[in-house]
Amino acid sequence: MLDTLIKKIRSLDNFSQNEIDFFVGSLEPFQIAKGEHFLKEGQVCRHLGFIESGLVMYYRVYDGVEIPTDFALEGEWMGYLNSFTNKTSADLSIKALEDTNLLRLSASNFEKIYQLQPRFIKLKDHYTEMSFVSHTRHTADLAMLNAKQRYEKFMKEKKELVNRVPQYYIAAYLGIKPQSLSRLRK
Amino acid sequence: MLDTLIKKIRSLDNFSQNEIDFFVGSLEPFQIAKGEHFLKEGQVCRHLGFIESGLVMYYRVYDGVEIPTDFALEGEWMGYLNSFTNKTSADLSIKALEDTNLLRLSASNFEKIYQLQPRFIKLKDHYTEMSFVSHTRHTADLAMLNAKQRYEKFMKEKKELVNRVPQYYIAAYLGIKPQSLSRLRK
DNA sequence: ATCGTTTCTTAACAAATGTGAACGAACTTG
DNA sequence: CAAGTTCGTTCACATTTGTTAAGAAACGAT
Numbered sequence: 001m002l003d004t005l006i007k008k009i010r011s012l013d014n015f016s017q018n019e020i021d022f023f024v025g026s027l028e029p030f031q032i033a034k035g036e037h038f039l040k041e042g043q044v045c046r047h048l049g050f051i052e053s054g055l056v057m058y059y060r061v062y063d064g065v066e067i068p069t070d071f072a073l074e075g076e077w078m079g080y081l082n083s084f085t086n087k088t089s090a091d092l093s094i095k096a097l098e099d100t101n102l103l104r105l106s107a108s109n110f111e112k113i114y115q116l117q118p119r120f121i122k123l124k125d126h127y128t129e130m131s132f133v134s135h136t137r138h139t140a141d142l143a144m145l146n147a148k149q150r151y152e153k154f155m156k157e158k159k160e161l162v163n164r165v166p167q168y169y170i171a172a173y174l175g176i177k178p179q180s181l182s183r184l185r186k
Numbered sequence: 187m188l189d190t191l192i193k194k195i196r197s198l199d200n201f202s203q204n205e206i207d208f209f210v211g212s213l214e215p216f217q218i219a220k221g222e223h224f225l226k227e228g229q230v231c232r233h234l235g236f237i238e239s240g241l242v243m244y245y246r247v248y249d250g251v252e253i254p255t256d257f258a259l260e261g262e263w264m265g266y267l268n269s270f271t272n273k274t275s276a277d278l279s280i281k282a283l284e285d286t287n288l289l290r291l292s293a294s295n296f297e298k299i300y301q302l303q304p305r306f307i308k309l310k311d312h313y314t315e316m317s318f319v320s321h322t323r324h325t326a327d328l329a330m331l332n333a334k335q336r337y338e339k340f341m342k343e344k345k346e347l348v349n350r351v352p353q354y355y356i357a358a359y360l361g362i363k364p365q366s367l368s369r370l371r372k
Numbered sequence: 373a374t375c376g377t378t379t380c381t382t383a384a385c386a387a388a389t390g391t392g393a394a395c396g397a398a399c400t401t402g
Numbered sequence: 403c404a405a406g407t408t409c410g411t412t413c414a415c416a417t418t419t420g421t422t423a424a425g426a427a428a429c430g431a432t
Contacts, residue, residue: 060322062330069322082315086308091319122272128314129268133277135321136246136255142328143361144248146420147389167410175329180389182411332390333419353380366419368381379428390417398409 001052004075005103012122019117026113027103032056032096039080039094044087047104048079048127054100055164060092068173070134071097071161077127078102085124097165142175150174151184187238190261191289198308205303212299213289218242218282224264225280231269233290234313237262240286241350246278254359256320257283257347263313264288271310283351328361336360337370 006020015023030049032038038056039045051074058070058080069092072078083090084107113120141150151174155162161170171181192206201209216235218224224242225231237260244256244266255278258264269276270293299306327336337360341348347356357367 060326062326065330067326067329069325082318085311086315088315092322125271128318129272129274132268132314132318132321135318135325136278139255139321139325139328140246140248140253142325143253143358144251166408172329177390178410179391179412183389185411352378363420364380365382365421369383369419371381373432375430375432377428377430379426381426382424384423385421387418387420389419391415393414394412396409396411398407400407401405402403 001075002103005050009123012126013119015117015119019120022116023113023120026109027105030102030104032100032102034096034099037093037095038078038100038102039083039090039092041091041093042089043083045080045083045090047106048077048081048084048110049102049104050077051075052101052103054096054102055098055161056094056096056100057165057169058092058094066169066172068165068169070131070138071158071165071173073160073164081124081128081131097169147174147176147180148184151176151181187261188289191236195309198312199305201303201305205306208302209299209306212295213291216288216290218286218288220282220285223279223281224286224288225266225269225276225278227277227279228275229269230273231266231276233292234263234265234267234270234296235288235290237264238287238289240282240288241284241347242280242282242286243351243355244278244280252355252358254351254355256317256324257344257351257359259346259350267310267314267317283355333360333362333366334370337362337367 002024006024009015009020009023027050030047032054038049041061051072053074055071055073056078057068058072059066059068061067078094080090080092080094082088087107110120110124141153145153154170154174165173167181168178171178174181176184188210192210195201195206195209213236216233218240224235227247237258239260241257241259242264243254244258245252245254247253264280266276266278266280268274273293296306296310327339331339340356340360351359353367354364357364360367362370
């Protein structure tokens with residue numbers, strides 16, 4: 001999985017082996033047990049994490065109901081960049097839906113990496129873009145498609161999640177009641 | 187309106203008068219007529235704009251239908267930061283819903299400002315955060331609230347927009363058919 | 373001001389989604 | 403393994419939202 005990470009970094013810019021090594025050396029292994037939080041609403045996000053294995057959910061609590069806004073799984077970065085960058089308290093939470101192994105990068109280590117080679121900012125910029133684009137897509141889906149279409153699109157585009165995320169979270173993510181999702185599945 | 191802008195910038199960090207002057211001097215006045223585009227899908231966003239007067243809409247086209255994802259009005263910054271920062275082609279468009287006056291900041295001028303004082307990056311970081319937060323809120327609203335609740339929330343929180351954005355755009359933004367919105371208004 | 377176009381409203385009906393309740397399956401915990 | 407809990411399914415019924423069509427109102431261009 002580290003290969004994947006390095007490949008991803010290289011694809012962003014032409015970093016030297018030295019720089020890559022320094023970057024990788026700044027990561028620390030970290031585990032989150034299923035159900036535990038990586039980030040809680042109100043906290044400042046002090047790390048980004050590269051997921052080696054497992055699955056996490058970003059969510060917002062609305063009237064006591066957890067509404068997922070995104071998911072991330074092995075081979076992807078996770079964390080709340082706004083909070084990480086601006087040190088503002090997060091307005092959403094991130095928790096593990098499975099036991100999850102991370103390579104964690106602290107804000108202070110990111111600072112050092114940036115001092116060494118400012119082009120590493122591209123990592124953040126790229127990740128911001130990915131995350132923003134995926135969000136506005138989902139928003140447009142919610143605004144434009146009916147429940148059935150949203151579910152079909154989810155099935156088609158998020159195959160990896162279908163059997164790993166509980167139905168009721170998928171339902172909430174799609175803006176559907178669990179019973180209705182159950183009906184659609186027939 | 188320039189006062190507002192300067193106040194906003196000062197609120198982000200303790201910039202010197204010199205730096206502020208340099209920043210303001212990098213802006214160029216620019217007009218967009220109602221219906222004209224500031225950015226079209228597929229283009230790279232080469233400017234940010236501070237809106238002096240007017241109103242613009244960010245939108246995505248879905249099956250020939252324009253789905254607004256956000257609005258911006260006088261006193262606010264506009265532009266597609268992902269595209270601006272990463273020089274990637276935009277996956278959404280921005281057009282004026284009213285004749286709009288901007289102070290425009292080009293990517294190359296932003297570069298110069300950043301050379302002078304790297305802390306100006308906070309402008310972008312802050313703006314990214316605002317925009318991301320407002321998006322995930324809207325997403326959660328679409329997923330969680332029914333049409334009536336979404337409309338009521340919009341009426342309450344977006345008073346400035348209610349009478350300036352055409353109904354059918356408000357409807358599309360809220361994920362409702364125009365006829366249904368009309369019914370709700372009674 | 374007039375004509376043509378676009379936007380908004382209304383209504384009847386159809387379709388989709390929510391609600392509440394019940395039940396069994398699957399998963400935890402002791 | 404047993405008991406308790408959570409999760410997923412099903413159903414009947416209520417409510418919301420979409421659809422189609424028509425006309426009224428507002429807007430723009432000549």
